[in-house]
Amino acid sequence: MATLLELEAFLYNFAPKEGAMTWDNVGLLVGNPAKTATKVLVALDGTHGVVDEAIALGCDVIVTHHPIINCKWAPVQTLREDTVQGRLLRKLIAHDIGVISMHTNLDVTDGGVNDVLAQALGLEGIGALSEEGLGRVGTLPQAMEAKAFVAMVKETLQANGVRYAPCDKPIVKVGVGGGACRDYAKHALALGCDAFVTADVGYHDFQDAQNAGMCLVDAGHFPTENPVCQVVQQRLQVQFPELQVAVSQSHHELIQYYI
Template sequence: MIVQDVINHIEEFAPLAYAEDFDNVGLLVGDKQQKVTGILVTLDTLESVVDEAISEKCNVIVSFHPIIFKGLKKLNGKNYVERAVMKAIKNDIAIYSMHTALDNAINGVNSMICDRLELINKRILIPQNGNIKKLTTYVPAAEADLLRTALFKAGAGKIGNYSDCSFNIDGIGTFNGNKESNPTKGIKGTIHKENETKITVTFEKHLESRILKALFKNHSYEEVAYEVISLENKNQAIGMGMIAELPESLSEPKFLDYLKTKMNTPCIRHSAFLNKPVKKIAVLGGSGSFAIQAAKAAGADVFVTSDLKYHDFFTAEDSILLADIGHYESEQFTKNGLVALLTKKITNFAIILSKTNTNPVKYF
């Protein structure tokens, strides 16, 4: 196995196409063609984590947070970022991060929080828009079934709980090949009329190269007529945060006790109690103040997140209980989830869970 193989497995469940624009994701350090000796999974790549990888004979670190976030202008070891990167380079250790790609994944960070809290009826809180594309093409009617099947196999035509979705219209296509052409239908230099089927399918944007490869491979024309456009439709399977439910309602104090235990956090900062039962829970790992209004609009009784500022708590406005459990605490089990996901994909050697606690915040 080489590093690229590991990347391929990760991007099956967290495609980088859905990372936020501000993020820095992918292979941050290392050679994609390097043979893998071991994989260490961590939340953050600190120098101590690189030391752990060396000790465990792992030459790949899969890190949720990117150690390189802003541009590096120098590498002289003057800060923790440069020291970690320099040590990784010196020891031929690759570092890969998926960050917000995993935040936006249906089985990613927020799904892991829901599972930790044993919530049911999970759905995306803020579905992402602009990541669904539509392909329209024209094929000889007799070849339509073959092409549709190939497009479906490549991942096109999936809408929610349905697959093999397409729209088809039969009509007449015309074309006239010049002297340089080599038409598979008709004769060059002569206008040809062909019974054609117009096929339209939608697909997730990270599949575009795969869809087009299937189109060109299974279309008989020398020149394939096709259109790809981006849709504004929201993708209900990709996006930030989740909303789910407790199996049974709890009082607000009991829920916070439950939350503290399940998420292994020493304290919870919260807005004023509303003295009403808690049933519907919105969650967003990491800094989630931007999603407060979405949580309220979704009818959540509680919004579990982190990094809320003083004035953010005022926005509860007696309509929702805001619970800030800490940034590290909200994401700490992400590395466990990544180990579980990678273990299903890679079975020929162990995926090692980092034992290093990278939380920079201490409590007195």
């Protein structure tokens, strides 16, 4: 059986730590490095629901994409039961469940978040969107009208809904940026993309894209990143066949749309 440290080392071999942004927090963030793992749960986020699922399954470690502690959106200053983050961490510690997070290093690595997203949308001739490795660009097998393309994105990623600024031209060349990559729309434009698929897009981003004649699609943070969880699960299972590795069944898109 593999230790948590060995699982971390394998995941770093797939998504090297050096690929993470300077502000990021990746690796084995909770747990005993020497502990032997028998069951692993893979999820985009380490939510309370995911932790409860791990407890019910008897998992020793959760592998997440988004860091569970000391990240920009949830810096840890206390470990108190009367805070959401404190309760989560205390629950993990009480049940001796480790957490390994692979975040921006998994975004940029070959075969990571953005490659998986590009492949899911059927892009061909996939290449880098930016010098730092975030995002991918490729072409569709055949041209699609904007509305048909948007519908395909929604169905393929199983999104609850998408927001988009349309364009009048057929979609052939497409850029993608899993998660909050709205700032990379300019890279897609510079490369001559007809469409850019990402998440967390602002009003003026849509306006700028429409003025430039590019279809900008916000397919949601969860739907554009979650497909990589299956890849992580498969890689772990192949490398460590003695482990039971599952993808979370409780974690899902939390954003709903009322139309």
